[in-house]
Amino acid sequence: MTRRPLRIANASGFYGDRFSALREMLTGGPLDVLTGDYLAELTMLILGRDRLKDQSLGYAKTFLRQLEEGLGLAHERGVRIVANAGGLNPAGLADAVRDLAARVGVPVRVAHVEGDDLTPYEGALTANAYLGGGGITACLRAGADVVVTGRVTDAALVSGPAAWWFDWAPDDYDRLAGAVVAGHVLECGTQATGGNYAFFTAHDVRRPGFPLAEIAEDGTAVITKHPGTGGTVSAGTVTAQLLYETQGVRYLGPDVTARLDTVRLSGDGPDRVRITGVLGEPPPDTLKVGVTRIGGWRNEVVFVLTGLDIEAKAALVRAQLSDALEGVASADWTLSRTDHEDAPTEETASALLRLVVRDPSPDRVGRALTSAAIELALGSYPGFHVTSPPGPAQPYGVFTSALAPADAVPHTAVLPNGTRVRVPAAAPPAPDCRPRASAPHPPGALPPDPRASNAGEAGLSAVTPAGPTTRAPLGAVAGARSGDKGGDANVGVWVGSPDAWDWLRAALTVEALRDLLPETRGLAVVRHELPNLRALNFEIRGLLGDGVASGHRFDPQAKALGEWLRARHLDIPTHLLPSAPEGTRP
Numbered sequence: 001m002t003r004r005p006l007r008i009a010n011a012s013g014f015y016g017d018r019f020s021a022l023r024e025m026l027t028g029g030p031l032d033v034l035t036g037d038y039l040a041e042l043t044m045l046i047l048g049r050d051r052l053k054d055q056s057l058g059y060a061k062t063f064l065r066q067l068e069e070g071l072g073l074a075h076e077r078g079v080r081i082v083a084n085a086g087g088l089n090p091a092g093l094a095d096a097v098r099d100l101a102a103r104v105g106v107p108v109r110v111a112h113v114e115g116d117d118l119t120p121y122e123g124a125l126t127a128n129a130y131l132g133g134g135g136i137t138a139c140l141r142a143g144a145d146v147v148v149t150g151r152v153t154d155a156a157l158v159s160g161p162a163a164w165w166f167d168w169a170p171d172d173y174d175r176l177a178g179a180v181v182a183g184h185v186l187e188c189g190t191q192a193t194g195g196n197y198a199f200f201t202a203h204d205v206r207r208p209g210f211p212l213a214e215i216a217e218d219g220t221a222v223i224t225k226h227p228g229t230g231g232t233v234s235a236g237t238v239t240a241q242l243l244y245e246t247q248g249v250r251y252l253g254p255d256v257t258a259r260l261d262t263v264r265l266s267g268d269g270p271d272r273v274r275i276t277g278v279l280g281e282p283p284p285d286t287l288k289v290g291v292t293r294i295g296g297w298r299n300e301v302v303f304v305l306t307g308l309d310i311e312a313k314a315a316l317v318r319a320q321l322s323d324a325l326e327g328v329a330s331a332d333w334t335l336s337r338t339d340h341e342d343a344p345t346e347e348t349a350s351a352l353l354r355l356v357v358r359d360p361s362p363d364r365v366g367r368a369l370t371s372a373a374i375e376l377a378l379g380s381y382p383g384f385h386v387t388s389p390p391g392p393a394q395p396y397g398v399f400t401s402a403l404a405p406a407d408a409v410p411h412t413a414v415l416p417n418g419t420r421v422r423v424p425a426a427a428p429p430a431p432d433c434r435p436r437a438s439a440p441h442p443p444g445a446l447p448p449d450p451r452a453s454n455a456g457e458a459g460l461s462a463v464t465p466a467g468p469t470t471r472a473p474l475g476a477v478a479g480a481r482s483g484d485k486g487g488d489a490n491v492g493v494w495v496g497s498p499d500a501w502d503w504l505r506a507a508l509t510v511e512a513l514r515d516l517l518p519e520t521r522g523l524a525v526v527r528h529e530l531p532n533l534r535a536l537n538f539e540i541r542g543l544l545g546d547g548v549a550s551g552h553r554f555d556p557q558a559k560a561l562g563e564w565l566r567a568r569h570l571d572i573p574t575h576l577l578p579s580a581p582e583g584t585r586p
Helices: 021-027 041-053 061-077 090-104 134-141 156-166 173-186 235-242 310-320 367-374 498-507 510-516 561-567
Strands: 006-010 033-036 080-083 110-114 126-129 146-149 211-215 221-225 257-259 264-267 273-276 279-281 286-306 330-336 350-359 394-405 412-414 420-422 469-473 479-485 488-494 524-530 535-541 569-573
Touching: 006 156, 006 173, 021 033, 021 061, 033 156, 041 126, 041 286, 041 394, 061 080, 061 090, 061 146, 080 134, 080 156, 090 110, 090 146, 110 134, 134 146, 134 156, 134 412, 156 173, 156 211, 173 211, 173 221, 173 235, 173 257, 173 273, 173 279, 235 264, 235 273, 235 479, 235 488, 286 310, 286 367, 310 330, 310 350, 479 561, 488 561, 498 569, 510 524
Parallel strands: 006 033, 033 080, 080 146, 110 146
Antiparallel strands: 006 211, 110 412, 126 286, 211 221, 221 273, 257 279, 264 273, 286 350, 286 394, 330 350, 412 420, 469 569, 479 488, 488 535, 524 535
C-alpha cells in the first residue's frame, strides 16, 4: 500500500540561524519531521576550539535552548526532530536533551548517531567523515522522537527520515537520490524561499519562511513553505539552491550518487515547485573526511584613505611598514576604491586599505606589528586613521578534505534504549551497474559541447550573437549563486528561457568567466552543464586559499562571487533583455 508523502521541514541552515525558526515551523502547519542543519566547515573549527577548553562541549548549544520550548510543541504534534547539532559530541548532546526533557516534563525518546569522528588524525584539530542517512533511519525505526548526529551530509537529514518513512532499501537509488536532492534544497533554510536570491526585488523577502518538502514514495518531491509565511518558492529559488556549493553533475554521497543533470522542476501551484526525474547511481566506496587544523596566527589593520591621491597614500603606508613586515610569512595588501569623486560625505570620499598578515608565530603578527602601524598616525598620509585599535594576533584555521574507506568508518546508531547498531557501508556497485546516460536535453538546448570543461576555450570575443546586442550586466538576464568548498569556490548561473540558455551556454565559457572575473585567472576552472535547469556551474579551484577560517580573502566564503559576476557587463542579445527594470525578474 502506498504511504502518504512525508512532510519534512528545515528550521536551521547554520549555527546562528533564526532562533525562533524551530517554534515557527512547529506551529505554522502540519509536519512529520523537522530537521536542523548546524554544521559547516567553519563551525567544526569553532566546536573544535570549544572542545579544547571543555571536553563536555563540542555541540551546538543553541539547539538546546531552542528545544526548551520546542520539545513540548513537537511532542504535542507528533513531530520527530532530526538535527546534526551534535557536532563533535553527539552523545553529550543526546544526554543534554534527555536532561532537558526531564526538566520540562516531556517524555521523549532520544537517540544519536556517532562514528564520524576520526580524531586523532595527523595532527588535526578535528577530522570527521561525512556519514549518510542510515544511522538516522535506524534510530527512527527504533522509535526515536529526537535524533542528534555528528557530521552527516546535510542532505542525510532528509534522506534518512525518508528511507525510514517509506522503508526504502539501501539500493533504491532513484528514490534515495530524489530525497537527497530535496534535502539539498532544504539544507540551507531560507535560501530556498527567497533568501540570498538574485531577483530578490521581485518578492517580499524581509522575513522569508523556512522551507519544507512533501516527499512521495517514488522519491519525487514538492518544495513549499507554511501558508502565510514570507518569501517565495519558485523554480528560480529552487534552482539557485540546487546550484549552491555543488561540484559536477554527479552529486556524490555516502548513500547514493544523485544525478543533478536529471533533475526537472515544474510548477505545482503558488509557492510549490515539484522535483521529478532524479536518477540515482551507487555511491562511491569512500567517504569524504573534513579536516580542520590550526594554521597559524593572523592579524589585520584597515587604513582609511580620504580624498585626493588615494594611490599615493596607499603606496606611502606600504613603504613605511615594509621594515615591520620583514620576515612575516604572509602579508596581503588590498586597496578597495570605495571613494567617489567630489563626494557629498566624508565616508563616500574614502577608500579602504586592508593589510592581512599571517605567520606560524603569534609574536611576528601580534601587537608589536599592529602598534607599528598606529605609530604612523602623525607621520604618514594626511587624514591618517584606521577602523579599529591595534589588537593581538588571533589563531586561524585551515580546512582540507581527504577520503576514507567507507567500510573503515564506524557509523553507529545509538538507539533510545542504548543499544548500539553498526550501520554497514553501502555495498559496492554490481558489475552491471554502469553510470547512466545523461537525461535528454529540453527543447531549445544545444547538444553536448565537448569543450565544456576545457580551460582553453575561446573567450568573449569568440562569441558573436546573431542580431543586435546591448552592453549590459549579465544579471539582467541571469541569476547566480555562489559558495565555498574548502579552498575552492563554485558559482552557478541560470537563465529562464530556452533562447537565453542557448546564448548563455555558448557565451559563458571558461575563458569568458576568467575575463569577467580576473581573480580567477591562473586558477583551474571547470565548467559543468545542467541543461534541465538551464544552468552552468563553475568550480574555481584554489580561489579561497586555505578556506574561510584563514581569512584569506575579502569575501572568504565566496558568497557574493555570483553577484559580482552578475554585475559584470558583456554583449547580450537585445531581444533577451527584459523590458522591466533590472532586478525585477522573478
